[in-house]
Amino acid sequence: MKTKTFAIGGIHVDKHKISSQSAIQELALPEMVYIPVKQHIGAPAKIVVKVGDRVKVGTLLAEADGVLSASVYASVSGQVMKIEEVNSGQGYLETVITVKREGDEFEESMDLSDEIVREIPDNKEELLKIIRSAGIVGMGGAGFPTPVKTNIPEGKSVDTLIINGIECEPYLTADSRLMEEKAEQIVIGTRILNKILGIQHAIIAIDENKPQAIARLQEITKRYVGVNVQSCKSIYPQGGEKQLINTITGREVPSGKLPLDAHCVVQNVATVYAIYEAVQKRIPLFRRVLTLSGNADLTPSNYLVRIGTPISFILHENQVNMDNVGKVIAGGPMMGQAIAALEAPVTKTTSGITVLSAETADKPETSACIRCGKCVDACPMGLMPLNIRAAVEENDIAILKSLHVQDCILCGSCSYVCPAKIPLLDYCKIGKYELGRQQKAK
Numbered sequence: 001m002k003t004k005t006f007a008i009g010g011i012h013v014d015k016h017k018i019s020s021q022s023a024i025q026e027l028a029l030p031e032m033v034y035i036p037v038k039q040h041i042g043a044p045a046k047i048v049v050k051v052g053d054r055v056k057v058g059t060l061l062a063e064a065d066g067v068l069s070a071s072v073y074a075s076v077s078g079q080v081m082k083i084e085e086v087n088s089g090q091g092y093l094e095t096v097i098t099v100k101r102e103g104d105e106f107e108e109s110m111d112l113s114d115e116i117v118r119e120i121p122d123n124k125e126e127l128l129k130i131i132r133s134a135g136i137v138g139m140g141g142a143g144f145p146t147p148v149k150t151n152i153p154e155g156k157s158v159d160t161l162i163i164n165g166i167e168c169e170p171y172l173t174a175d176s177r178l179m180e181e182k183a184e185q186i187v188i189g190t191r192i193l194n195k196i197l198g199i200q201h202a203i204i205a206i207d208e209n210k211p212q213a214i215a216r217l218q219e220i221t222k223r224y225v226g227v228n229v230q231s232c233k234s235i236y237p238q239g240g241e242k243q244l245i246n247t248i249t250g251r252e253v254p255s256g257k258l259p260l261d262a263h264c265v266v267q268n269v270a271t272v273y274a275i276y277e278a279v280q281k282r283i284p285l286f287r288r289v290l291t292l293s294g295n296a297d298l299t300p301s302n303y304l305v306r307i308g309t310p311i312s313f314i315l316h317e318n319q320v321n322m323d324n325v326g327k328v329i330a331g332g333p334m335m336g337q338a339i340a341a342l343e344a345p346v347t348k349t350t351s352g353i354t355v356l357s358a359e360t361a362d363k364p365e366t367s368a369c370i371r372c373g374k375c376v377d378a379c380p381m382g383l384m385p386l387n388i389r390a391a392v393e394e395n396d397i398a399i400l401k402s403l404h405v406q407d408c409i410l411c412g413s414c415s416y417v418c419p420a421k422i423p424l425l426d427y428c429k430i431g432k433y434e435l436g437r438q439q440k441a442k
């Protein structure tokens with residue numbers, strides 16, 4: 001099979017996939033879970049329980065409020081203890097439902113057996129309804145409600161479904177393990193999306209550095225006509241939606257537009273697995289697989305975790321030595337968010353927890369820009385990071401707009417290659433934020 005890649009920029013990063021051989025294991029259950037009512041892009045879900053209510057695993061806690069929203073479910077059985085606004089751990093307030101665990105009792109409707117269900121319901125509206133009701137959102141990080149992304153509006157058309165199994169962030173291996181251990185379920189989930197989109201074909205894109213996942217899915221897809229596996233070059237950020245569309249189809253998503261404008265739908269493998277569980281097993285999204293890894297003193301692992309589990313609980317279960325920890329990140333080191341409060345819970349979009357040693361986490365000394373152009377060569381969006389930095393420093397919004405800072409995907413490639421160690425990614429974040437804020441104000 002010929003390995004493909006995207007046209008502009010990209011960098012080679014050390015992958016550190018040290019948890020790749022660690023099979024998915026179910027994490028012990030915490031005493032309390034903290035379930036935010038907004039774990040997605042859009043409106044918070046509307047709370048349908050009250051303090052004191054008894055719930056089971058899979059009981060609806062809050063219902064999607066409008067089209068761009070997603071329901072949330074209890075991930076443990078027990079009692080609703082609190083409904084309150086708390087610090088998210090990432091600098092903002094959010095409404096959280098606290099459930100105290102008592103036993104582990106499930107809603108009867110769920111099929112929790114290992115049996116694979118292959119027969120797919122035929123009705124597109126019914127499939128969308130199930131996915132919506134199960135609270136499924138993009139689990140690769142974006143958290144966009146999946147029914148919205150897969151329900152194609154009038155006047156638009158799709159001819160390519162891409163399943164994103166790239167997982168290009170260093171350390172993270174949860175998607176890789178899912179592809180190896182739940183390959184057929186992912187292919188059936190892909191087939192469900194095919195039915196919804198009304199197209200016959202799909203491509204599962206996998207990084208060339210995952211030969212076991214490629215082999216496993218190639219073996220399974222032999223039995224499913226129209227689903228093919230594509231090996232992609234191990235270059236960062238291969239898993240970016242726009243980069244992946246370019247890799248697979250050669251098309252470009254125009255500035256400010258969506259994959260749909262390139263006639264593509266992209267779904268991450270964890271999302272596709274959740275779709276399988278919702279449609280074929282009637283299991284709403286109350287758990288997910290995540291990686292715990294990093295260069296701190298820990299055991300690299302892939303866990304099946306209940307949503308709402310505190311990150312501190314996972315670190316404790318893994319016996320992470322916290323003495324020399326400099327930073328804990330939700331996600332990978334390139335695009336993840338540093339966690340300020342370790343009590344913050346796992347959400348639907350937490351694909352991993354990266355724990356870095358104090359030495360790695362220290363901000364390096366910066367020096368003057370030597371105008372080497374490395375940041376420009378690395379940028380997969382064809383931007384000029386060094387000029388974005390200058391415009392941010394001068395707070396020149398007109399220049400920021402002309403530099404297309406809003407197209408920045410915040411991949412961090414520019415910061416990674418800069419020999420002067422200038423935090424270009426931070427400047428891009430500020431630039432995007434300031435431009436967005438001023439446009440909104442207007």
Ligand code: SF4
Pocket residue numbers: 368369370371372373374375376385386417418419420421422424
């Ligand atoms: S990589 Fe760093 S030093 Fe080189 S041009 Fe860009 S900002 Fe300047």
Ligand code: SF4
Pocket residue numbers: 378379380381382383384385407408409410411412413414415424425428
């Ligand atoms: S963070 Fe933005 S500017 Fe920097 S390389 Fe990525 S897309 Fe380009």
